[in-house]
Amino acid sequence: MKRLSLVFLLLVGLASPALADQIQIGYSGSSYGPYQSGSGGEFTVNPVNPAGWLDLSGYLSGTTRDIGVTGTFQTFCIEMSEYISGYSATYNAEINQNAMYGGAGGGASGDPVSVGAGWLYSQFALGTLQGYNYESDRLASAAALQQAIWYLEGEVASAAGNPFVALVISQPQFGTIGAAKADGGNTYGVFALNLTNPATGVRAQDQLYFHRVPDGGMTLMLLGGALIGLGALRRRFRG
Secondary structure (H helix, E strand, C coil): CHHHHHHHHHHHHHHCCCCCCEEEECECCECCCCCCECCECCEEEEEECCCCCCCCCCCCECCCECCCCCCCEEECECCCCCCCCCCCCEEEEEEECEECCCCCCCHHHCEECEHHHHHHHHHHHHCCCCCCCCCCCHHHHHHHHHHHHHHHCCCCCCCCCCHHHHHHHHCCCCCCHHHHCCECHHHHCEEEEEEECCCCCCEEEEEEEECCCHHHHHHHHHHHHHHHHHHHHHHHHHC
16 A cells, blocks of 8 residues: 555656646635534535546545535645635645645654544545544534544644544554554555645645545556656666
8 A cells, every 4th residue: 555655646746737736625605614623624625726636536425525515525634833714715735745844743844644644534534434423513523533633643732532542542553642643644545735825835734635546556556567667768768
């Protein structure tokens, strides 16, 4: 899966700007989305210019995708020191492994999405996150999940009693907070969506994005092989 994620990022770079265009927060009648809680998510994000430039096939239709407006998806922020404006604010967006400049760590190269936050958000996007109330009292679940993500990203110092932090620790692949805070959210297909103001170039609050590898990863494997072949040809020509 890590290899597939790296291939996906390589393809993102090669396909730019096809996978680095614009998003809009909220929609007409809702500044940030119907389940936005406090200063964090859930946020409703609408890929625009061009419409639908993000692959949302991994999100559960009607639950974490297409809430209020067709083509939207639900997400959470990963930085507390940057901000976003609601509808109809538009931002330039780019897929990255790291939150950039507004996170709690990472320096100039950015702050990688933690593996624990990646696992939680992938489960949320699929509509299978244990303990998340997708039907009623969703604001309470959104607030708790946002706090857990901030904690796993090092944005807040404590998340005492948080059910989603406890859920992460209970997973055999983690077991401890330290393991859940390790870099590698892309292991679960989760990336940072880096946002900037198109008029000023000022960075805005980065959001999470889930990209489920289709057909067991075969497409990306084939594309990765093609890229490796091109690299070999380049080396032969240079030789």
